[in-house]
Amino acid sequence: QIRLVESGGGLVQAGGSLRLSCAVSGDFFSAYGAGWFRKAPGKEREFVAAISFSGRNTDYSESVKGRFIISRDMAKNTVYLQMNSLKPDDTAVYYCAAVKSPLLSDQESGYRYWGQGTQVTVSS
Numbered sequence: 001q002i003r004l005v006e007s008g009g010g011l012v013q014a015g016g017s018l019r020l021s022c023a024v025s026g027d028f029f030s031a032y033g034a035g036w037f038r039k040a041p042g043k044e045r046e047f048v049a050a051i052s053f054s055g056r057n058t059d060y061s062e063s064v065k066g067r068f069i070i071s072r073d074m075a076k077n078t079v080y081l082q083m084n085s086l087k088p089d090d091t092a093v094y095y096c097a098a099v100k101s102p103l104l105s106d107q108e109s110g111y112r113y114w115g116q117g118t119q120v121t122v123s124s
Helices: none
Strands: 003-007 010-013 018-025 032-040 044-050 056-058 068-073 080-081 091-100 119-124
Touching: 003 091, 018 032, 018 091, 018 119, 032 068, 032 080, 044 068, 044 080, 056 068, 080 091
Parallel strands: 010 119
Antiparallel strands: 003 018, 018 080, 032 044, 032 091, 044 056, 068 080, 091 119
16 A cells, blocks of 8 residues: 655646656555546546656656656655646646556556645646
């Protein structure tokens, strides 16, 4: 059983940047793949980015590719999502997720553990 706690959300103007953090506790985190999802008002939760347990493989949704970067710091048991060139359409609650697997997944069903979410609001 692991626990995920997101932080770093907030209000930013369009074109700005934010870095989200997901602190993980409770198990040997290097065995877990991780991902970020987001849920905007009135929409389904959607995949944003994923990183493998080794950190060598990543995947992004088309809507964020080239603007967002997912990374992980094994020493700090933390996963990051660097968000650049933010747009109002990026406004959502962002969730960190993890699964004890070497495989990347862009599906909610591919993750077992979830954080509580952090709000990101991008003003125009």
